[in-house]
Amino acid sequence: MAKEHMIKQLSIFINNEPGRLAQIAAALKECNVNMKAFNIAESSGFGVFRAIVDEPDRALKELNDKGIVVKETNVIAIPMIDRPGGLLDVAKAIGEANINIEYGYAYSTKDLAAFFFRVDDADAAVKKLLASGIKVLKGNEV
Amino acid sequence: MNYWNKAIETMPLKDIKALQLKLLKKNVSEMYETSKFYHDKMVAAGVKPADIRTLDDLRKLPTMKKSDLRENYPDKLFVRPYSEILRYHVSSGTTGKPTVVGYTRNDIENWSESLARAFTSSGLTKNDILQISMGYGLFTGGLGKHYGAEKIGATVLPAGTGNTARQIELMLDLPVTAIAATPSYMFHIADVCDKMGVDIRRDTKLRVGILGAEPWSENMRRKLQERTGILAQNCYGTSEMSGPMFTECTEQKGIHVWQDLCLMEILDKNGDPCADGERGEMVMTMLQKEAFPLIRYKMGDISTLEWEKCACGRTHPRLQRLSGRTDDMLIIRGINVFPSQIEDVIGEMDFLAPFYHITVDAVNYMDSIAVEVEVTKQALTDDMTKMEKMKAEFDRRLRVVLNIKADIKLALPGSMPRTEGKAKHVTDNRKYD
Numbered sequence: 001m002a003k004e005h006m007i008k009q010l011s012i013f014i015n016n017e018p019g020r021l022a023q024i025a026a027a028l029k030e031c032n033v034n035m036k037a038f039n040i041a042e043s044s045g046f047g048v049f050r051a052i053v054d055e056p057d058r059a060l061k062e063l064n065d066k067g068i069v070v071k072e073t074n075v076i077a078i079p080m081i082d083r084p085g086g087l088l089d090v091a092k093a094i095g096e097a098n099i100n101i102e103y104g105y106a107y108s109t110k111d112l113a114a115f116f117f118r119v120d121d122a123d124a125a126v127k128k129l130l131a132s133g134i135k136v137l138k139g140n141e142v
Numbered sequence: 143m144n145y146w147n148k149a150i151e152t153m154p155l156k157d158i159k160a161l162q163l164k165l166l167k168k169n170v171s172e173m174y175e176t177s178k179f180y181h182d183k184m185v186a187a188g189v190k191p192a193d194i195r196t197l198d199d200l201r202k203l204p205t206m207k208k209s210d211l212r213e214n215y216p217d218k219l220f221v222r223p224y225s226e227i228l229r230y231h232v233s234s235g236t237t238g239k240p241t242v243v244g245y246t247r248n249d250i251e252n253w254s255e256s257l258a259r260a261f262t263s264s265g266l267t268k269n270d271i272l273q274i275s276m277g278y279g280l281f282t283g284g285l286g287k288h289y290g291a292e293k294i295g296a297t298v299l300p301a302g303t304g305n306t307a308r309q310i311e312l313m314l315d316l317p318v319t320a321i322a323a324t325p326s327y328m329f330h331i332a333d334v335c336d337k338m339g340v341d342i343r344r345d346t347k348l349r350v351g352i353l354g355a356e357p358w359s360e361n362m363r364r365k366l367q368e369r370t371g372i373l374a375q376n377c378y379g380t381s382e383m384s385g386p387m388f389t390e391c392t393e394q395k396g397i398h399v400w401q402d403l404c405l406m407e408i409l410d411k412n413g414d415p416c417a418d419g420e421r422g423e424m425v426m427t428m429l430q431k432e433a434f435p436l437i438r439y440k441m442g443d444i445s446t447l448e449w450e451k452c453a454c455g456r457t458h459p460r461l462q463r464l465s466g467r468t469d470d471m472l473i474i475r476g477i478n479v480f481p482s483q484i485e486d487v488i489g490e491m492d493f494l495a496p497f498y499h500i501t502v503d504a505v506n507y508m509d510s511i512a513v514e515v516e517v518t519k520q521a522l523t524d525d526m527t528k529m530e531k532m533k534a535e536f537d538r539r540l541r542v543v544l545n546i547k548a549d550i551k552l553a554l555p556g557s558m559p560r561t562e563g564k565a566k567h568v569t570d571n572r573k574y575d
Contacts, residue, residue: 011523011524013522013524013554014554015553015554015557041526043526043529043530045551045552045553046552046553046554048524048526050524067556069519069522069554069555069556069557071522071523071524073523073524102525102527118524118525
């Protein structure tokens with residue numbers, strides 16, 4: 001049950017040097033990868049480009065074949081209402097379910113706004129959220 | 143000119159050589175009888191103590207290497223019982239395994255005697271106050287110089303390393319006239335003096351520095367002397383020999399190597415003696431060492447000896463600046479570091495791949511070592527807390543093995559250069575000119 005609620009995020013690791021992002025962006029274009037949301041974070045030594053994409057399995061394979069260092073990470077997506085206080089509803093629900101967020105980012109379109117976040121034990125977190133009556137998006141809903 | 147032991151220090155070379163032969167014969171006979179290791183080596187080489195009739199016969203004797211010490215860890219090369227051994231010192235070794243050295247009462251005495259001659263030749267007397275800003279404990283630098291300085295009656299301030307501001311305060315208050323340190327630490331002290339508004343020339347009585355335990359250049363000496371006004375004296379010695387043993391005299395034309403204690407050969411790649419003035423590997427025979435004798439020990443350091451009598455009147459030859467090593471050992475802030483030690487630690491960490499690069503630098507003459515190593519694809523995670531934990535684990539272990547802090551950078555899988563054949567794992571940006 002929890003499995004279908006897992007959103008496959010691509011984590012692309014890049015060296016922290018000028019021009020590297022453009023290189024990754026070029027590879028994404030060549031592999032015809034369409035992104036829904038992404039964020040870029042920096043850690044000691046290298047950066048991580050995290051993206052929610054269409055056809056993540058194909059994207060993973062093709063990027064890998066190109067020699068890009070990429071891994072798949074399961075994240076959770078909760079829909080938000082696109083109005084003031086939308087984040088509060090979601091944040092409260094996550095807090096009340098006693099879930100600790102490692103990192104997160106959002107996207108919004110005309111039809112849907114969502115909060116993507118990563119937790120240590122995604123399975124357990126999804127179960128808790130569903131049990132508290134929170135809507136958790138499925139892979140095919142984003 | 144002051145001498146500590148004028149008879150020996152100015153002894154004609156002919157007499158020195160006669161003394162060396164006498165000591166060598168005694169040494170070789172004792173080794174043949176008491177050291178299983180060296181006995182076996184001599185048998186294998188087909189040489190008996192009676193074959194040593196002239197100093198040139200030394201060349202018939204088998205050599206010893208660092209690996210012999212490692213393989214006979216910790217004390218299999220000692221030839222005296224524990225009841226005669228007064229002290230151990232321990233130096234960091236190649237594969238995480240250190241080298242243990244032992245000393246009898248005579249060994250400590252000869253070590254102190256060697257430094258008493260050296261300190262006197264550097265212009266130190268019982269009126270000096272010597273601050274020893276080197277590690278005490280397992281490292282030979284602190285205690286060795288301590289004993290040598292006490293022997294000449296100088297006042298010792300056993301400051302050790304670290305807490306530089308406090309060291310400078312003590313230097314001002316006591317007032318210190320001489321300091322023993324690594325050259326890089328001396329530069330650091332000068333930097334901290336600047337920050338504290340202390341002018342070494344104006345505010346301190348410091349006039350002599352006994353500096354060693356790491357390679358440094360004439361350029362560095364010149365800069366240090368110009369900056370601080372002290373006489374910066376080069377000092378040499380390794381733990382196998384006893385520890386720091388020899389320094390320059392005030393002529394600063396090379397390090398006097400006391401030939402009654404240490405017979406030094408300079409050999410070329412084939413093991414033949416180099417011509418005078420030609421550089422080669424330094425090979426030591428310690429002529430009076432008791433607990434842990436060394437015959438024809440290959441140091442791995444490269445230099446040459448100047449045999450011409452020194453203007454100071456001393457006849458003992460002068461060791462010139464070291465110009466490298468025959469192996470890949472690095473000396474970082476006075477500590478021996480082998481790239482193989484770092485490689486071993488990388489091998490211990492299942493999250494690291496064996497692709498790495500070591501960069502050595504000197505910023506303001508303070509050595510630094512940086513290690514960049516690839517994480518395995520399996521271990522790579524976008525959980526940065528986990529990545530930081532891996533880095534910390536590697537950092538901790540490396541520090542334990544090397545006894546020194548390295549700057550660590552984790553690299554992405556596949557990002558380090560791959561080379562065919564022998565990879566170049568080390569870039570040493572320090573300049574020894």
